[in-house]
Amino acid sequence: MSPVNQGHSEEPAVRIGLSPETRRQMLQKLMWVGIWLAFMSAPIGDLLDGNHTTVATALGWFGLVGFVTVYLALVLRHTARPMATATVYSLLGLLAAVALALSLTLGAPWLVLFVYVSVSCGATLSPGLATWAILVTTAAMTAIGTHVTHVGDVVPGLAIPALLGGFAMTGVRHLIRTSVELREARATVAQLATNEERLRMARDLHDLLGHSLSLITLKSELAGRMLPDRPEQAAREVADIERVGRQALADVRAAVSGYRRVTLPAELAGARTVLNAAGIRADVPTEAPEGLPAAAEEVLAWVLREAATNVVRHSGARHCAITLDASQTLDGRFLELRVRDDGKPRPGASAPVPGHGLTGLRERLEKVSGVLETDAGRKGFTLTARIPLIPDASETPLVSGP
Secondary structure (H helix, E strand, O other): OOOOOHHHOOOOOOOOOHHHHHHHHHHHHHHHHHHHHHHHHHHHHHOOOOOOOOHHHHHHHHHHHHHHHHHHHHHHOOOOOOOOHHHHHHHHHHHHHHHHHHHHHOHHHHHHHHHHHHHHHHHHHHHHHHHHHHHHHHHHHHHHHHHHHHHHHHHHHHHHHHHHHHHHHHHHHHHHHHHHHHHHHHHHHHHHHHHHHHHHHHHHHHHHHHHHHHHHHHHHHHHHOOOOHHHHHHHHHHHHHHHHHHHHHHHHHHHOOOOOOOOOOHHHHHHHHEEEEEEEEEEEEOOOOOOOOOHHHHOOOOOOHHHHHHHHHEEEOEEEEEEEEEEEOOOEEEEEEEEEEEOOOOOOOOOOOOOOHHHHHHHHHHHHOOEEEEEEOOOOEEEEEEEEEEEEHHHHHOOOOO
């Protein structure tokens, strides 16, 4: 029943632990389970031999058909879609009662029904309860068998198959449950991976477009003010808008493709440009530290981009200072990026409300064991990001000023 060649068939075979969805799949599973109904040849042969009265034969056929129907319902359905506990107990009790009645009234050939009762217990009950049910069923069959035939015929011929079949079905049921849980776990992992990729894409697009669109807006306003009196300067601003727009489009395409990587030197230059365009006096380092791990550099670049964008859009500041320093703490050496502006806080706002930008930055920093701190004071707003340095990075010169 392994679906190895499912991709080359018109209709795949039903997999273990799944309920059949089509008539063909139902027939396939029914044939697989029906193989074990070959042991019913003993009671069927007893009815065909004509050893019983007409009434007894009719009741025997009725009981046998009902027994097989209930047995197939339990084994076929319950292994994939568990029934209610009360229903399972009721059907198992019905099977045991039919097996007991037919064995006592029609004779030794009907003792084989207890083997199917044992298998049904293994297929439907919990491992602990199934163990006791299988043992009790086998003991009951042996006790009844001593009254209708020789005990030496019952034990090797029926008791051992009852034990083996019951415990084997317990293992099969456990395998089916494990298979179902594994599929569910795989589906969950796939969904989590999809959600993580969506979150990454949303975070990247937010950081990319927020920065670029803010710069485009500023330069558009500046070009509008220059247009009447200084058309040449306005033309230069429009050219810058076109350049920023093309770069934003390229960044978005690269982000969608998964190949884009921001760098700290590029973001330092970008921060200087966007702050100056907004009329904010900027103190920005001219160089970035060397020897930083790629992941740490990329995270700091994203932090710098988001911080500069927030200063332009929300602070109303006149001056912004950006520093990069190596600091020593009790937990080791850290590279610290600090963005400080002199913007005035809004009345009644003691701290900024975390939005998508700050939340995304914290998530990025957590992936490289970094931390993000914010401070909204009377003299402006300060954002600080710290990333631990590797041991030999202490010898790397760090530039921390303009």
